[in-house]
Amino acid sequence: MVKLAIHGGEPVRRSPFPTVSDKSGRNIGREELELLKRVVESGALFRYSGTMVSSFEREFAGFLGVKHAVASTSGTAALHIATGAAGIGPGMEVITSPLTDIGTIIAILGQNAIPVFADIDPDTYNLDPEDVRNKVTDKTRAVIAVHIFGLPADMDPLVELAEEKDLVLIEDCAQAYLAEYKGRLVGTIGDIGCFSLQQSKHMFTGDGGITVTDDDELARKARLFMDKGWDRSLGLPRAYVMLGFNYRMTELQGAVARAQLKKVRWVVERRRRVAESLTKKISGIDGLIPPKVPKGCKHSYWLYPLKIELSMFDATLDDIVKALQAEGIPAGAGYIGKPIYMAPLFTEKRGYGGTKCPWICPLYGREIDYYEGLCPQAEKTIRQLITLPCNEYFTEEDVEDIAEALEKVLYYYRRR
Ligand SMILES: Cc1ncc(COP(=O)(O)O)c(C=O)c1O
CATH class of the missing domain: 3.90.1150.10 (Aspartate Aminotransferase, domain 1)
Structure with a gap:
């Protein structure tokens, strides 16, 4: 032997x-440098001073065939923008997969909502739609379907469930550019799709993200959430119309993203x-x-x-x-390593400011535990x-x- x-x-x-x-x-070089040079020579590195990020948003929306795209600083930010725009908040549950990057869950906890884990299908490693259905309660407000490793989750039953229970269906497409489900691109099937531009992704800007939707109202809120809740269209004095964060992509990332999109x-x-x-x-x-x-x-x-x-x-x-x-x-x-709910963040409920918040939030008013055996297939x-x-x-x-x-x-x- x-x-x-x-x-x-x-x-x-x-x-x-x-x-x-x-x-x-990595396929990166001349095309990125040319666009970066333009940005640097213009001196305008802020997205609302230049045109690279807004051009990238338009081009990405066209590429996927959706109405709106909102660029941001990371895939995690893109997901948080999705939960923020969708009105996810304290006391609500969001069901997702235990086989995912922590960014998926940060988008839930970042809105003070409660992550609930459904098991996976051991053949595809994606969410098992039957178990998602089992995990729905009167508190459930959204499902985040992760297209893990680049394979589409089984979307038809999830769309059906979301319609039946009036849930927001978010697609985590961080790993799944151009993946297709029954002739449709992932990110265009649910209410909102989220992509990452982190170094290891199919297209990359070091870090970066993008949130897409066909819904005008979700898009408006996503844009506000990305930009400190500031409605710039209302002029001065500054109109802070909702809680938001600074998740703005810079023109430097925008330049690289535009070149990457072509590849x-x-x-x-x-x-x-x-x-x-x-x-x-x-x-x-x-x-x-x-x-x-x-x-x-x-x-x-x-x-x-x-x-x-x-x-x-x-x-x-x-x-x-x-x-x-x-x-x-x-x-x-x-x-x-292990299904994500086995991390101390969950097993010990290490929440905001050293408290168990949001798990102990009175607006939630229930008990939930994360433990070995929760999702046996995962x-x-x-x-x-x-x-x-x-x-x-x-x-x-x-x-x-x-x-x-x-x-x-x-x-x-x-x-x-
Ligand atoms: C499935 C999934 N969701 C979310 C994220 C978070 O993206 P980012 O690292 O750009 O914040 C990643 C990144 O690895 C991912 O793979």
Whole structure:
């Protein structure tokens, strides 16, 4: 049997893979510099002094085919703008997935509302619409559907539920640019869609975000929420018409975002090709389950998640991932470690100013707890996931190395 690199053998791969952390795996350069130069030479770096951010908003809305887009400082801000615009507040519950970035939840807690977690579908890693329905109470006001890793959540039953119970349906598309659900782009299906422009996303400005909607009133409130609740159209004295924050994107980010928008289609198409090739190459490895893409959906592969049937191997998930890393493969174990409700923020309810607020808010008046066992599928699935990067600059050779390392490591650990 071939000796694994972790045991001193020759690694499958010695050179680094292209990565989203730097130029090796990011399509950025001349186009961004040209627009940035214009901004710097104009001296107008503030969005309401220049035109880059407003142009980006118009272009992004056109790109998705929606009426309104509001740019902001991060994906978290984009989500907070969504909950703020939708009137989420104290005493209300918002249902979301436990398999997500904390930014999704900050948007709920940031409005003093209560996050409620529904379990995931162990095949798609997205919200299980049945469990979302089970979690609805008379306090529920919104659902945030996360399109995790770039795969659309099952939107039809969520839209149906939102209509039936009069809930706001927010889509967290941070990882899912150009992902499609039954011929529709994610972000255009619910009431509001939110995107992130953080360094690792399909299009990026270091940090940044954008909130989209077809609803004129939600858009008006989103714009106010992003800009300190200030209605600039009313002139002086300044009209602060609602509570808002300063989530304004700068012209520098706007310049980069406009150039990036021209590239994102290419990025997603390249990732789909890389992912298809990897899926083909590893489809014969028993006990390894590539991403399942439901009929009518298109994945955009922010990451490439692999599920492993651990009972077929004499190793833990960590053993396998460490062995892959030793072979030179940038594999990760799980995603975010544990379902998000297991973080001390939730289990100990570490709220505002050292209190348990908003959980103890009298406007809520109920008890809710976060504990192991809350979402069994999420807890089980996260312990079976290997996450691999899926970069637009991966070559066929890169894909072959990943497949070879998976074969080598899993052959070694296979239970006989
Ligand atoms: C699913 C999801 N939601 C929200 C966010 C928050 O975005 P940001 O990091 O831009 O604030 C992220 C970012 O990683 C994400 O992946």
